Amino acid sequence: MAEKSKIVYTWTDEAPMLATHSFLPIVQAFAKTADVEIVPKDISLSGRILANFPQYLKEDQKVEDALAELGQLATQPEANIIKLPNISASVPQLTAAIAELQKHGYAVPNYPAEPKDEKEEEIRSAYAKVLGSAVNPVLREGNSDRRAPRAVKNYAKANPHRMGEWSSDSKTKVAHMSKGDFYGTEKSVTVSKDGQYQIIFKGSDGSEQTLKSLAPLKEGEIIDSSVMNLNALKGFVADAIAEAKAAGVLLSAHLKATMMKISDPIIFGAIVQTYFKDVFEKYADVFKEQDINPNFGLATLFEKIKGLPQEAEIKAD
Structure with a gap:
């Protein structure tokens, strides 16, 4: 059977x-x-x-x-x-x-x-x-085939979506960093012979932290790296906030923290910390004592300050 x-x-x-x-x-x-x-x-x-x-x-x-x-x-x-x-x-x-x-x-x-x-x-x-x-x-075994069927394509061609009127005086703007970001610091190299590599972070105080231990590289492979300067990021965010307020427009940050698991939560945390700069500075000792990490957002912050004597004051600020 x-x-x-x-x-x-x-x-x-x-x-x-x-x-x-x-x-x-x-x-x-x-x-x-x-x-x-x-x-x-x-x-x-x-x-x-x-x-x-x-x-x-x-x-x-x-x-x-x-x-x-x-x-x-x-x-x-x-x-x-x-x-x-x-x-x-x-x-x-x-x-x-x-x-x-x-x-x-x-x-x-x-x-x-x-x-x-x-x-x-x-x-x-x-x-x-x-x-x-x-x-x-x-x-998907790492792949995703999302091509539209021919019938869908043909319908879209025959019935194009009509856009609204685009005003030349629209205040909409896409803000981006001009230095100190991943794009500005990117370096690539083609490996000339088989070997190994590792990634080590060297702090300004001379300390070292291994971010990735030794891994193999083969001749002809391309290795690429870039870094984000956190101070430059926070400065950019502060400028963008001020510009949005002056123009009277909505400020929106778009991240994919669930896919970019390492970088985007840190970038998100920098945005939260910069937007609420006065609060993070005023209650720095409380936040340190409660182990509050801005990378986890406001929901986690509110959860950790629940029941504290300063809870209402922090929320009011």
């Missing part, structure tokens, strides 16, 4: 979550008439956290690593996966999910933002697999 055809239907945690769950019985009902089995797989943020930390869970709490399983399936010609929208988790979303799981009796470890020992380094590395766009690269 031939094996029944299967379609994998992914449980996720992105909106519209209710529609995702309520639509499943409908899909199953239609597929059943064609003798096709619909197999749900949990690749939600909470599901991925549990799958990465089985050693912390009771036997009846352990779950399969559905994402790893689907990653293998995606390489097979018979793969048929309905991947619904999923969260590209930021650190605040991750910590909120961890707290919720712990509240429900799952003893998963806390996320160590600044690891203090080897064990915390291992925990942080395990959580790194959950952060950001963890799902799409696995199911």
Whole structure:
């Protein structure tokens, strides 16, 4: 007897979550008439956290690593996966999910933002697999083909979207740094022979920190690097804020912190700290005592000052 055809239907945690769950019985009902089995797989943020930390869970709490399983399936010609929208988790979303799981009796470890020992380094590395766009690269094998079908292209050509009137006196402006950013400091080199490289940060006080340990390089490969000057960034942000206020326009910063996991949270933190410069300076000691990191945004800040004598004063400022 031939094996029944299967379609994998992914449980996720992105909106519209209710529609995702309520639509499943409908899909199953239609597929059943064609003798096709619909197999749900949990690749939600909470599901991925549990799958990465089985050693912390009771036997009846352990779950399969559905994402790893689907990653293998995606390489097979018979793969048929309905991947619904999923969260590209930021650190605040991750910590909120961890707290919720712990509240429900799952003893998963806390996320160590600044690891203090080897064990915390291992925990942080395990959580790194959950952060950001963890799902799409696995199911797409690192690729994404989003070309529009020919019929859609032809319709768009025959029915072009009519733009509104663009006024020449529009105040809209895209602000960008002119120096000290990744673009201005970028350097590339073609490797002349096989070798190794490492990345070391050298502080102005003479201290050194290894950011990346020795890794191989092959002849003919291109290695590229650039740096962002944090003071230059903060100066640029301050100027942009002042310019937006003077022009009476909305100020908006666009970042992809879930994909650019290292750089964008720091850039975001610099924007938050610059926008609320007076507050961060006035309450510097309180924020240091509460271990408040601007990279995590205002929600985390409000959570950490909750119940403090200065809470109302800080919010008022």
